[in-house]
Structure formats: structure tokens, C-alpha cells
Amino acid sequence: MKVELEADKCVASGQCVLAAMDVFDQDDEGIAVLLDEQPADEHLDGVREAVAICPAAAIRLVDQ
């Protein structure tokens, strides 16, 4: 599974960081940064939660 982030859609809500700290971070403007494009299985639940709660629909989890 691969995480895709469209940073230009991001509104810096920080929800993804709260849901999956090991996968997402934020830059100086609060805009989401992808730390790990292919997170280990243990982080996938957090990523799914981030996909569900991201208010800007900026995150996707895709099958490779």
C-alpha cells in the first residue's frame, strides 16, 4: 500500500499527524509532509483514519 498526499490541497488541520505520527508531519506553515510513502502494516490503520478525517481530502491510500 502506498500513501499519496496532495500538499497543495492541505489546509494544515494537523489531523493526519495526530492519526499517524510516523507517517505524517507538518512543515513550517503547517502543511502536511509525507514521512513514509510505504508505511508498515502497523501504521495502516492510522493512515486509514487520516484519509477518513482529512478535511481537505488531500490523502489517499492506494494499492500498488
Next chain:
Amino acid sequence: MADTTLTGPAHEAPDAVPEFPMPRESRCPFDPPPALKELQEQGPLTKVRLWDGSEPWLVTRYAEQRALLGDGRVSADTDQPGYPTKASPEAGEGKLSFIMMDDPEHARLRRMVTGPFAVKKVEALRPAVQRIVDGLIDDMLAGPGPVDLVDVFALPIPSLVICELLGVPYEEHDFFQEHTKTMVRTTATPEERGAASREVAGYLAGLLGKRVAEPRDDLLSGIAARVTAGELTHQQATEMALLLLIAGHETTANMIALGTLALLQYPDQLALLRETDDPKLVASAVEELLRYLHITHLGRRRAVTEDIEIGGQVIKAGEGVIMVNEIGNRDPEVFADPDRLDITRDARRHVAFGFGVHQCLGQPLARMELQVVYGTLYKRIPTLKLACALEDVRFKTDAFIYGVHELPVSW
């Protein structure tokens, strides 16, 4: 009067358009008006009538609320045709910065101030907030009870924190708190509201001027630097500072006071919180209280700029929509047994902060403050109790943000 035996009372006629907002009249001060629940059961969208006779759509279900708040054809610009007027005959003065704008201008302005609200930056403030909370509790315990928890605790916390972050001297909080109260009171006249907002705006404009000349390490100086760089006019900078100052006040303060009152009514939940050392349970309690309480009770308002088909209806361009998140957060399709406060449930998908590009930018700060408060107050004052009858608590049905006017407590 028409013969009611033939036609039934007017409110039962199938084509009657209900008035919004509805009277609360529910047995439980934490529950949405029963009429709102009935509308949600009937369907996701319905027309309502506002005080001025306009008839926007009321969106009552979670899925449709999220879809519309995240839809680019839905505008936050109060000047758009069809934008639902507010809950009372008030007239807002100008635009409260980017929350009343659409992209790309909204995004340009919002991004100027999102940095300090990033999760890790906010985390770094946690020890300072913990000190503030502990200090206020020390003061409370050192003096006689009962006290008004709003006055001595719930309001000072967000106020101290946002003043610190912005670089507004907290010593002057009496001045701007008095005025921000007027600004969010629906019963204030447009003149009173306008005057109050001009007072605070004038004060902030003066402070911004000082920060242009002598920058410091605070958010006002950051905004002032944008003025110097020609990216913001002085007027825009003042509106932005005003937005940040007032947005942090009434919201978090009401979550603290109303949240405490709710927990006092649910002793089993309060006990869970008091006895835990698990920050995850405290964080979960914050999300559940955000879901369960409904401080933004008048809904999020938008204008539709292109026809949208949703929930079996077509919303036409030029029509207004109101997303009432308090009822969205009680949608049984999303939250099982929604009227029960259960701090152990996973409530993270609530829409208390809204949804879409306008979702609250201060939410990481609000979460952290609430986690510190809910994780500290009931442990340090295990005997905390309401010092009046629940019936005597004055609820803020007359404000844009729901909560309590005072919360007398003793211990």
C-alpha cells in the same frame, strides 16, 4: 383560525417549513432540539425559514454535511446570493478575514497563520499550558468556594494562551473580553456589535503598528511582517488578528465549562477520567466531548454557487445551506447510541471543527488545552461539584457559541 380538526395544527401540515433555529425545550441541555432530531430522521435535507423569511436548506445528516462542506461549489462568502443570514437581525461589520472568503484568496491568507498551530509546535506549548492550569487551580483551592468556574478557570486559560501566542498583553483582557462577549451575543444590536468590534479592531491595529516598527517573536509580529512585505493591507492584517483573538476565546472556554457540567452529570464517565493516567483516554474524552456537546449550535452557513444534487434534492445555485454539526455529530449512522456520552468510544470523525477547507485552524491548540484541562482539573479537585441546581444554570441560547454564562462550583 382554521378548523384544526380538518387540517390539523399548522406545524403538522406536510408542506410547513419549520423555523430555524428551533427552540431547545429538550429535557437535556446537552441534546439538540427534539425538532432537529425529527428532521434528521425524516431525511438529510429540509428547507427551513429564518427570521428574515429566507428559506435555506438545513442539512441534518453527517454524510451530506461533510460532502457539502468539502464541495468547491459551496461558498463561505457572505456576499454570495443566497447566503443564509445569521440567526438574528444582526449585520456583521465587514468580513471576518478568511473564514468568509473562498479559495484561492482564503488559502493564501489562511496559510500565513497556520504555522504556529501545527501539532508539534502546539505540543511544545503543553508544559506552559499545564503550568497555567495548575496555577489557576492552586488559586481556586487557596480561596473560598463556591466560585464561578467560567470566570476563574474556563475563560482565563484560552485567553492567556492566545494572548501569549499572538503577543497581546493579557493585562488588557478585561477590555477585549467584554467586547468579544458583545460580538458573539445574538441579542446585541447591530450597532452594539459593530461598536464592540471597532473597539477591539482599533486596539489590535495599534498593536500591529507597534509590531511593524519593533517585531517580536509572536504571531502578531508575523502578521505585521506580511504588511511590511506588501502581502497584506493593514486592514486585512487587523481583521486576521481579530479573528484569531476572538476565535480562541469563546469556543475553548465553553468547551471547558460545558464539558465539566456534562461530566458532572455523568459520574461514571467523570470517574474514568479522574482515575486514568492514560493520555490516550484523555485524548479520547476530548474528542467525545467535542462530538457530544454542540457549542457551534447555529450551524455552518454557506451559499451554493452551482446546482448540486445531493440527498435526493437539487440545491440550486443561489440557495443557502446550513450544516448543523451538532446534529451531524448525533447521526446514528455514524455514531452508535449517539445521545450517550461515552469517553471510551472513537469519536475522532466528529464534525465539531467543521469540515473542508475552512475546518478550524486552531484545532490542535484547542485539543491540547482541553486535554490538559480534562486531564488535570478532576484529578486535582476530585470533590468538584455543581454549587447550584442544574435548572438554575443559565445556558447561552442567546449566543453564537453555546455554553453556560456561569458555572458555580464548590469542592
